[in-house]
Amino acid sequence: MILIEGNWEEVNDLQDAACLVRSYYNSDLADEIEKLTPIHSDEEYQELLDKVYDLEKENEDLQDENNALDLQNDELREEIEKLEDTLHEIE
Numbered sequence: 509m510i511l512i513e514g515n516w517e518e519v520n521d522l523q524d525a526a527c528l529v530r531s532y533y534n535s536d537l538a539d540e541i542e543k544l545t546p547i548h549s550d551e552e553y554q555e556l557l558d559k560v561y562d563l564e565k566e567n568e569d570l571q572d573e574n575n576a577l578d579l580q581n582d583e584l585r586e587e588i589e590k591l592e593d594t595l596h597e598i599e
Contacts, residue, residue, distance in 0.1 A: 512528060513532060521545070522542070522545045522546075526538040526542045
């Protein structure tokens with residue numbers, strides 16, 4: 509709570525402050541204060557962070573799967589080489 513011109517006003521965030529500044533003082537200053545107001549709420553930021561975490565985890569899982577497939581591919585290439593060598597020996 510803040511005291512403005514004898515009135516106690518409740519201020520919880522920058523939006524509240526901007527409204528009070530606009531009402532009691534200067535709308536241009538209030539506009540500048542509103543530019544400082546976050547675009548998203550804390551809940552929205554948390555949801556975005558959760559999505560980022562999920563995507564990072566999915567990316568990590570895909571990279572692990574890709575690495576496993578690379579190893580399997582290498583093993584198959586080695587097996588192909590062995591089979592080709594055996595084929596050449598038979599010929």
